[in-house]
Amino acid sequence: MRIKSQYMKLLxxxxxxxxxxxxxxxxxxMGKVTNQIVLGDFAGNRDLAFGVQNILEEVIQDAGYDLNPxxxxxxxxxxxxxxxxxxxxxxxxxxxxxxxxxxxxxxTLFKNGKKKKIVNAKGQAxxxxxxxxxxxxxxxxxxANVSTAMKKLCDQLVSKLKx
Numbered sequence: 001m002r003i004k005s006q007y008m009k010l011l012x013x014x015x016x017x018x019x020x021x022x023x024x025x026x027x028x029x030m031g032k033v034t035n036q037i038v039l040g041d042f043a044g045n046r047d048l049a050f051g052v053q054n055i056l057e058e059v060i061q062d063a064g065y066d067l068n069p070x071x072x073x074x075x076x077x078x079x080x081x082x083x084x085x086x087x088x089x090x091x092x093x094x095x096x097x098x099x100x101x102x103x104x105x106x107x108t109l110f111k112n113g114k115k116k117k118i119v120n121a122k123g124q125a126x127x128x129x130x131x132x133x134x135x136x137x138x139x140x141x142x143x144a145n146v147s148t149a150m151k152k153l154c155d156q157l158v159s160k161l162k163x
Contacts, residue, residue, distance in 0.1 A: 027068035028163060030057055031076035031110070042082045052079060052105065052150055059154040065163060073163060074110040079103065080120075099127040101149045107157040119160035123153025 033053040037043045056077060057067060081104040089096045102124050109117045125148035 026163060027066045027071040028060055029069055029071040029074040030067055031074045033077045036078045036080055037082055048082065049079060052077060055150045056154045059158050063158050072112050076108045078106045080105055093132050095131050097129045101125045101145045103149045103153050105153055105157065107161055109161050117161055119157060121153050121156035121160060123149040123156065125149040
């Protein structure tokens with residue numbers, strides 16, 4: 001009976017040792033996010049780069065990767081384009097405003113300081129407002145739509161990089 005319990009303890013020890021190695025996630029270092037936009041309201045806007053970096057870190061962690069500043073894998077992002085396309089339709093007392101928020105970025109994956117992969121992605125969010133007999137107050141900048149477009153962009157970047 002005593003020999004059986006010793007084997008059980010040894011088996012549990014070995015299984016716990018095995019599971020500690022299989023549970024660890026791949027580690028990634030978040031590099032710089034730079035705003036490369038040259039025209040428009042968001043040219044050089046650091047807040048836009050900061051927002052993309054925060055959302056990208058969240059998406060990376062949601063994908064099952066750990067962020068580690070000492071990792072050999074590094075992701076850098078260049079924001080290339082941001083625009084809001086507006087489309088207005090008015091027919092007598094009915095009006096419909098559609099705003100499409102578009103953000104395009106390029107991500108580069110480095111392994112030990114060498115470029116491993118470069119991908120481009122586009123995130124879009126659409127805002128539709130309608131009105132009848134009342135003046136529509138649409139056309140204002142929507143932070144929620146910008147965040148949605150950024151989230152879609154970051155999801156695409158992470159899935160295309162296939163870390």
